[in-house]
Each structure stands twice: as C-alpha cells, then as structure tokens.
Amino acid sequence: MKDKEMKDLIKKARNFAxxxxxTDDNFRLKDIDPGDTLDLTSEDKPRAKxxxxxxxxxxxxxxxxxxxxxxxAVLLIFQAMDAAGKDGAIKHVMSGVNPQGCQVFSFKAPTxxxxxxxxxxxxxxxxxxxxxxxxxxxxYYEETLVVRVHPEFLEKQKLxxxxxxxxxxxxxxxxxxxxxxxxxxxxxxxxxxFLHVSNKEQKKRFLERIEEPEKNWxxxxxxxxxxxxxxxxxxxxEEMIQNTATKEAPxxxxxxxxxxFTRVVVAAAVIEALDALDLRYPKVGKEKLKxxxxxxxxxxxxxx
Ligand code: ATP
Ligand code: MG
Numbered sequence: 001m002k003d004k005e006m007k008d009l010i011k012k013a014r015n016f017a018x019x020x021x022x023t024d025d026n027f028r029l030k031d032i033d034p035g036d037t038l039d040l041t042s043e044d045k046p047r048a049k050x051x052x053x054x055x056x057x058x059x060x061x062x063x064x065x066x067x068x069x070x071x072x073a074v075l076l077i078f079q080a081m082d083a084a085g086k087d088g089a090i091k092h093v094m095s096g097v098n099p100q101g102c103q104v105f106s107f108k109a110p111t112x113x114x115x116x117x118x119x120x121x122x123x124x125x126x127x128x129x130x131x132x133x134x135x136x137x138x139x140y141y142e143e144t145l146v147v148r149v150h151p152e153f154l155e156k157q158k159l160x161x162x163x164x165x166x167x168x169x170x171x172x173x174x175x176x177x178x179x180x181x182x183x184x185x186x187x188x189x190x191x192x193x194f195l196h197v198s199n200k201e202q203k204k205r206f207l208e209r210i211e212e213p214e215k216n217w218x219x220x221x222x223x224x225x226x227x228x229x230x231x232x233x234x235x236x237x238e239e240m241i242q243n244t245a246t247k248e249a250p251x252x253x254x255x256x257x258x259x260x261f262t263r264v265v266v267a268a269a270v271i272e273a274l275d276a277l278d279l280r281y282p283k284v285g286k287e288k289l290k291x292x293x294x295x296x297x298x299x300x301x302x303x304x
Contacts, residue, residue: 056096173243
C-alpha cells in the first residue's frame, strides 16, 4: 500500500473511532445507542464491508511494523454481554494479521488454581510479548462485572474477610487503573472495548441460537437466565467504564446491534491504537549494511 493511501486511511479510522472513545469519568451509558450506525444506513453495508477490508490491510501493515520494531506490545480487551458479537469482531478484525504476531486468550469462570491466587494472576500470565498483539476475550474486568452482580462469586475467592468491605469495587477500579498505567509505562499499550448490545437485540440473537440448528451449540440456558440481571450489569458496566477510562488506556463503547458497524469501529480503534505508537521499521546500522552488500556480492558472483 502506498504511503499516502495508508495515511489517508489512518486518518479516516481515527475520525471514525473518536465518537466512541472514552478517556475520563465523564461518561453515561445512556448516551450510547446500541443501534447507532452514525450516518450510515443498511444500504451502506457493502461500503462498510469494503472499508473494513481496507482497514484490515492497514492493520496488517502496522502489525508488521510492530513486530519488526519489537518495542511495544498491544493488549486489546473485549468485554460484552453474551451474544454481543465479541468472537465475530475478534475473528473479522484480526483476520488479516500474521498469526505469529497475535495471541488470543479467553477468560471463563476461574479454576480452583486461579482462585488460589490474586485475580490478576491468571491474566498476567497471558500478557502479550513485545512486538505482539494480545487479545483478552473477557478479562480481569469480570471482577467488577459478573463478580459484582453475583456476590456468591466473591465469597468463593477466599479473600481475608477484613479485606472485603463496601469499598471493594472502588479499590478494584483503583488497582486496575494503576495496573494499566504500569503496563503502559512498560511498553504495553492497553485498549478496552465494550460491545454494547441492546436487551432487545440480545433476545433476538438468543432466539436465533435456539431456532437455527447450526447455532444451537452457541446457546446456553444460563446466558438466558443472566438476562434477569440486565440492569445490574448495565449499572456495573457504566461504573466500571467511568472509573477505569483513562487517556493512556481508553475504553471504546461500541454500538453492537449491527455487527457490520461494530466491526468497522473496532478495526478503526485498533488502527488508531497502533498508529499512536509511531511505529517504524528498524533502520540497520553501518555494519549491517556492509554485511548486506557482501552477501549481495556473494549471491551475484555465485554459480546458478
Ligand atoms: P461465548 O461467546 O462462547 O458464550 P463466553 O465468553 O461467554 O463466550 P462462556 O464459557 O459462555 O464464554 O462464559 C464464560 C463465563 O465465565 C461468563 O459467564 C463470565 O461471566 C464468566 N467469568 C469470567 N470471568 C469470571 C470471573 N472472574 N469470575 C466468575 N465468572 C467469570
Ligand atoms: Mg457465553
């Protein structure tokens, strides 16, 4: 891709992602409409798909530089209610990147070994290496979501009782903010995504999972039961975002009722994140240039 074309696409991506980026506590969930598609209609869907394809090409180039430069790592965290499209967004947006430079980890209910440690332990083990993009499909943020909505999960964590006070959520927000600052200061850029699906759209997607045989495997009765806690979850999400959105590690609250739109926003935000790192291919020194020239001589002078 030509330099100028790439620069234009990066600029477009930045503008596209901007309305969904949250960097401070000035945030209300009700201001984001899960059905929002900016000024695009479903007729623009083919154009959006084209934009996504171009975005994926840009992403592949940026990732190549990230890998070559080998200084920064990028951690992308995905959180959402069930059926919001996390898996599909990850699959599509990362479809063009070199698998060697990318790692995906899914965090489910903690095992007994996990519960024997502090809650960041299992996530720390999965942090991306320099030069890599790491994806967390769910994360330590569940500690302020599902664990908050279901106090019985907190009980299972075997924490010293005197540490479990009414301040525990505030303390977790503070620890997470500091942890992410620590990561940033160590060359791990953190970006967080909340795919915001509406209650109505989730119901529709669950019904599809029941009615279409090839989607049956995705359905879990427990997911449908969790809908009973919808308002608690939305409250927990809002407070979590207000308390952990920072300039260095922003949240993107992405409308998720239209999958084609969600994917373009996520791709744009990942491009924005990589672009902010000022990536470039490493320049080789004089010694290396000499070595290259000698190797060229050898190759050209050699037998066919
Ligand atoms: P899918 O899209 O395939 O359903 P998923 O991410 O929902 O993917 P599941 O196996 O269905 O995967 O669910 C994982 C479950 O683990 C979620 O309900 C989540 O809330 C729960 N979970 C994740 N982290 C924790 C945690 N720290 N404590 C308790 N439950 C957790
Ligand atoms: Mg699930």
